[in-house]
Amino acid sequence: MDTTPVYLDCDTGIDDALALAYLLASPRAELLGVGTVSGNSDAAQCARNTLDLLALAGRSDIPVAIGNHDFQAAPYGGGSPHVHGDNGMGGVRLPRSPREPEAETAAEMLIRLAHEQRGKLHVIAVAPLTNLAEALRREPRLPELVAHVTIMGGAALAPGNITAAAEANIFHDPEAAAEVLAAPWPVTLVPLDVTMAEVMEEDRRRRLADSGRPVPEALGRMLEHYFEFYREIFGRPCSAMHDPLAAAIAIGDVAVTDAPSVRVAVETGNGPARGATVCDLRGRYRGNGDQSGAHCRVVLEAEAGFPDFLVESLMRAF
Amino acid sequence: MDTTPVYLDCDTGIDDALALAYLLASPRAELLGVGTVSGNSDAAQCARNTLDLLALAGRSDIPVAIGNHDFQAAPYGGGSPHVHGDNGMGGVRLPRSPREPEAETAAEMLIRLAHEQRGKLHVIAVAPLTNLAEALRREPRLPELVAHVTIMGGAALAPGNITAAAEANIFHDPEAAAEVLAAPWPVTLVPLDVTMAEVMEEDRRRRLADSGRPVPEALGRMLEHYFEFYREIFGRPCSAMHDPLAAAIAIGDVAVTDAPSVRVAVETGNGPARGATVCDLRGRYRGNGDQSGAHCRVVLEAEAGFPDFLVESLMRAF
Numbered sequence: 001m002d003t004t005p006v007y008l009d010c011d012t013g014i015d016d017a018l019a020l021a022y023l024l025a026s027p028r029a030e031l032l033g034v035g036t037v038s039g040n041s042d043a044a045q046c047a048r049n050t051l052d053l054l055a056l057a058g059r060s061d062i063p064v065a066i067g068n069h070d071f072q073a074a075p076y077g078g079g080s081p082h083v084h085g086d087n088g089m090g091g092v093r094l095p096r097s098p099r100e101p102e103a104e105t106a107a108e109m110l111i112r113l114a115h116e117q118r119g120k121l122h123v124i125a126v127a128p129l130t131n132l133a134e135a136l137r138r139e140p141r142l143p144e145l146v147a148h149v150t151i152m153g154g155a156a157l158a159p160g161n162i163t164a165a166a167e168a169n170i171f172h173d174p175e176a177a178a179e180v181l182a183a184p185w186p187v188t189l190v191p192l193d194v195t196m197a198e199v200m201e202e203d204r205r206r207r208l209a210d211s212g213r214p215v216p217e218a219l220g221r222m223l224e225h226y227f228e229f230y231r232e233i234f235g236r237p238c239s240a241m242h243d244p245l246a247a248a249i250a251i252g253d254v255a256v257t258d259a260p261s262v263r264v265a266v267e268t269g270n271g272p273a274r275g276a277t278v279c280d281l282r283g284r285y286r287g288n289g290d291q292s293g294a295h296c297r298v299v300l301e302a303e304a305g306f307p308d309f310l311v312e313s314l315m316r317a318f
Numbered sequence: 319m320d321t322t323p324v325y326l327d328c329d330t331g332i333d334d335a336l337a338l339a340y341l342l343a344s345p346r347a348e349l350l351g352v353g354t355v356s357g358n359s360d361a362a363q364c365a366r367n368t369l370d371l372l373a374l375a376g377r378s379d380i381p382v383a384i385g386n387h388d389f390q391a392a393p394y395g396g397g398s399p400h401v402h403g404d405n406g407m408g409g410v411r412l413p414r415s416p417r418e419p420e421a422e423t424a425a426e427m428l429i430r431l432a433h434e435q436r437g438k439l440h441v442i443a444v445a446p447l448t449n450l451a452e453a454l455r456r457e458p459r460l461p462e463l464v465a466h467v468t469i470m471g472g473a474a475l476a477p478g479n480i481t482a483a484a485e486a487n488i489f490h491d492p493e494a495a496a497e498v499l500a501a502p503w504p505v506t507l508v509p510l511d512v513t514m515a516e517v518m519e520e521d522r523r524r525r526l527a528d529s530g531r532p533v534p535e536a537l538g539r540m541l542e543h544y545f546e547f548y549r550e551i552f553g554r555p556c557s558a559m560h561d562p563l564a565a566a567i568a569i570g571d572v573a574v575t576d577a578p579s580v581r582v583a584v585e586t587g588n589g590p591a592r593g594a595t596v597c598d599l600r601g602r603y604r605g606n607g608d609q610s611g612a613h614c615r616v617v618l619e620a621e622a623g624f625p626d627f628l629v630e631s632l633m634r635a636f
Binding site: 157158159160161163164165232233234235263265266267269270271272276278279280281282284285286287 | 475590
């Protein structure tokens with residue numbers, strides 16, 4: 001079983017924190033660097049959150065780079081404090097890591113790692129795709145240099161979340177998402193269709209929060225805030241595991257059971273479908289989802305049981 | 319059991335012909351008038367097809383009005399001869415009815431019937447919504463005068479057909495669809511989610527074609543062309559029953575089993591989601607689909623067995 005070299009692009013964020021900890025915990029992943037972008041919180045705050053969580057996990061060796069503060073067509077709008085708390089971590093204050101972000105930007109880090117790991121780097125993006133689009137513009141050969149891109153984002157046949165048509169990561173920067181999904185690299189899109197299908201329940205959250213161990217305890221406390229937001233959606237305290245599920249699919253811990261390769265376009269107009277990921281799933285009517293020449297695999301179904309596996313992984317590693 | 323007074327707006331069209339014959343066959347419907355619009359074929363040809371089928375069915379008493387030839391934002395583009403044949407009827411030539419279309423337009427007919435049937439008229443629209451939008455502009459009180467509008471169109475959680483995002487009726491005139499769905503009348507939207515869920519099979523088509531009776535035989539012959547188109551989609555000769563299913567839901571012959579009332583917007587931009595019906599189904603994540611104040615019921619599931627019921631209805635009536 002190979003270890004996958006990973007660049008993580010995130011907007012930490014509670015579920016980003018889970019994805020980060022999960023990647024640290026998994027023997028299948030070797031996290032080489034983390035870039036941040038505005039989304040759940042602003043890019044600089046997300047980098048601080050990432051550095052502090054890495055320090056708590058004893059992994060201050062992993063470099064963190066601040067990426068874009070603003071989106072392509074709009075300035076950063078203040079994030080989602082009602083979902084992720086005023087600091088992006090559900091209000092949980094971690095000990096401040098003495099380490100600072102790198103001098104390079106997130107796009108520069110991604111390009112550097114792609115060259116260093118030529119053909120082997122897996123990009124996991126669980127945030128607006130602003131940094132990835134910028135890296136593509138700065139290094140047009142990036143698609144040849146990267147092994148695979150896994151994106152948590154979009155809604156294929158499921159409703160959106162931030163609007164009726166759009167998922168938040170894509171909606172924040174549809175222009176960037178359009179560029180990233182048009183680039184000729186192999187992409188796995190992990191949309192709401194699958195990330196909303198299975199949730200973490202309160203007893204599992206408690207297991208983390210009451211563990212008496214710094215990393216799981218911090219995550220469990222952050223999740224309390226996240227669970228309150230999701231109470232409105234699911235009718236009970238629990239939460240979707242958007243970002244860690246994308247990470248788990250990327251490194252092969254969770255198998256996909258329905259994931260056709262189809263053309264995906266992003267709506268960038270200003271109408272009601274702005275930010276929609278238009279996945280050409282018309283082939284499903286004939287029971288044949290794949291389109292020849294398509295390079296984006298859209299995950300519509302994945303094996304069950306990930307929330308428990310995630311908790312188990314975190315409890316064993318930390 | 320009440321009989322529903324119906325105005326049918328159509329672009330006859332093979333499945334429009336089935337819807338028309340079905341409404342004539344059903345004791346639940348009283349068809350007061352038919353307006354045509356360009357779509358499957360041009361508006362004048364659709365009126366001719368309608369008149370000829372009505373004559374074949376011995377119902378030349380039902381008036382037919384020609385509606386809009388062009389769409390709001392684009393001229394009529396030549397229809398779908400690969401789906402509906404060069405004449406909209408799968409190439410089947412019916413005896414020409416001596417009757418001609420009315421002097422009034424389809425929009426004028428709809429407004430007239432709405433006034434005559436004040437509060438009782440059911441509008442069944444199985445075509446681009448150009449005529450309905452024009453009627454709304456000509457008679458702003460139309461929403462108060464009409465009892466209900468049932469529309470075959472759109473795709474809620476299902477893929478589109480004419481594009482990845484859009485269903486053909488809505489895609490042909492998204493601007494009209496946006497006006498019609500925004501108007502304050504009760505609407506039932508019958509999208510691809512349900513019209514693609516159940517098909518008519520070849521043995522049923524043969525039953526019509528081999529019946530030796532003029533109306534079922536003509537419909538069965540038309541369907542041969544339609545089945546050939548659908549062979550590419552479903553992998554065998556068969557076909558979706560878009561328009562007759564909408565008619566059956568409108569008059570209460572087919573019960574809906576999942577049909578939340580939600581806000582529906584139509585994407586009118588020129589991006590990849592043009593013509594998408596953005597249904598706000600985010601409530602489904604909490605198992606509660608209805609939105610307060612919404613006046614559009616989106617049919618996601620209906621009781622099974624309609625194709626057989628349709629054939630049975632036609633065989634008994636004609």
